[in-house]
Amino acid sequence: MESSNKDQLKENLTIHDVAKALGVSASTVSRAISGKGRIGEETRQRVLAYISEKSFYPNASARSLAQSKTYNIAIIMPEVKDLVDMPFFHTCMHGAEEVAQVNDYDLLIVTTDGTNIKPLERMVNNRKVDGMILTRLYKDDVFVKYLKSTEIPFVAIGNSDDKDLVTIDHDNYGGCRELVSLLLSKGVEKVAYLGGGMDQTVNIRRFAGYKDGLENAGVKLDNGIIYTNLANKIQVAKAVEELLKTNTDCILCQDDYICDEVVHHLAEKGISIPKRMKVASCHHSKLLDNFPVTITSLKFDTMEIGRKACQVLLSMIAGDEVPKETLLEYEINLKESTKM
Amino acid sequence: MESSNKDQLKENLTIHDVAKALGVSASTVSRAISGKGRIGEETRQRVLAYISEKSFYPNASARSLAQSKTYNIAIIMPEVKDLVDMPFFHTCMHGAEEVAQVNDYDLLIVTTDGTNIKPLERMVNNRKVDGMILTRLYKDDVFVKYLKSTEIPFVAIGNSDDKDLVTIDHDNYGGCRELVSLLLSKGVEKVAYLGGGMDQTVNIRRFAGYKDGLENAGVKLDNGIIYTNLANKIQVAKAVEELLKTNTDCILCQDDYICDEVVHHLAEKGISIPKRMKVASCHHSKLLDNFPVTITSLKFDTMEIGRKACQVLLSMIAGDEVPKETLLEYEINLKESTKM
């Protein structure tokens, strides 16, 4: 009674206000909300009904302080240069967020180039997050190195030789290997490989799949038709040009970006796909949908990788044991571009 | 001395630890860090030196609780369906994050369709953020309606008739108007308009610019060559088909997505750009770079819009007065596709 007008004026209720109004103690209210500790079913319902009616919501900062838990996770995104990489990272992010939301976690985003760890340090030092997702792995990754020096749980999307890293990835190796095997078994003779920067582990894995796919079929590697570290469209075009002088009858592209250029360049030269040259891509995105000819490719569920990464991270935060490596399914879509 | 080993064991220092080690009080340390309140320059330096050496960082949750401030802002992103919208929102996000980082704020991401306000409610109710950025405005926007009912500061990217909304936008209206004027002054006769959903204010503004651009030049509106609410590629193709039967000599596309389809369709039909038909787009992204013919378009600095949105929001959070409407510059790029 004596404090009723005070309660009216406050715009944000606290558990103490709730407790007073209900004639119980603050701890009882806390227990009713959290579900932890013993509490009578009747009082529990009474509290729940009241806070629902009055729209009471616990203050996240206070909870955070008391529990040493932020209910935030960070996702580290690369600075995306080209249109082709963007969908992957953005969709990953979306998937991670979906899982975070369901678990009452929020997703905090950090964009950095591959070298600057300052933003991470700030987050860790200030304890703004409970864990982190790395969306890209680099060789001698400075983020990994830093995060390992801290106690904070983290997962990385991608593949690594470092066996005590928790990673989530599509099975790029297995996918590429099976794709190459399939192409060869269908009668393709010479499969060339066009790839970008070998500083990214995903590219290393794809190339390894290509190599072992050939090997499995008893085909010898021909370094003359293998191009890696292609950095731009001009280099890709030049590589295609050179391949056309060989007996190559199929080009395996490391990703959509390269595939895009290959298809455009062949079209410009009036070279028929698949008659004169077959084309396949190790990654499928909507980019490939715009071509006159449908492209054989590996298809991965990008959103799923984000979801999985978040799930695994939340398990780690909860203190559960998690597998070091999670490999997600791939799908091989055989299309016109490799028709024999 | 008596507490030295306790200090060693703790992995996270507090201002009390720092205070004790330096023989000062906790409030002095607090003042040294925040810069608020009077403090001797010498002690200030002594504290700063110590915390730098010992790598002390204030606990964000505790600070948040004490100040009723989270140092977080949220950015509300739409569920992006197609490749064409993604760069805009992603780049906006990146711009916002850049400014946030510099101001020691973190960016929290929320993806929703245009209807579900649950994720926003949770954030606001739990006081996890100090403000919000809406990246898209809808007609009868439920987010706007909800946020207005709260006390939380927010800005919206886009344009609205609601004059007490704080908005940031490119000058879509002015840009389109000038583009149309320019085309007409160059000798184009009939400018058709191909647009998508008129439930988005950006589309409404662009169309208004088109209309007034014609009007300014004394050209009468011809509803027969205006298509809005085109929902997919098939509808765009059909519209182009119909336009080819009229005396239209220029197609103004509301965005890249539509422009993409228009260019492809004209190419398929073997119709020359710009000889038989000129084409321009109200928005430029890298998508347009892939065409054999360069496209006349409006160019906006997308990252800048994200930056600006964040700047304005931070000003609001700081309690400063901000302009209700911020319009960002556009650039008209005249290219081959409209050459006379």
Place this chain on the structure above:
DNA sequence: TTGTACGCGTTATCAT
């Protein structure tokens, strides 16, 4: 200029 003491809103420990 500096220190004291209390508040921020919750959770957790220990009684009862």
Place this chain on the structure above:
DNA sequence: ATGATAACGCGTACAA
């Protein structure tokens, strides 16, 4: 099953 009470770590009036 429930209630006091003490943390959690920082900011800040107020006092000195």
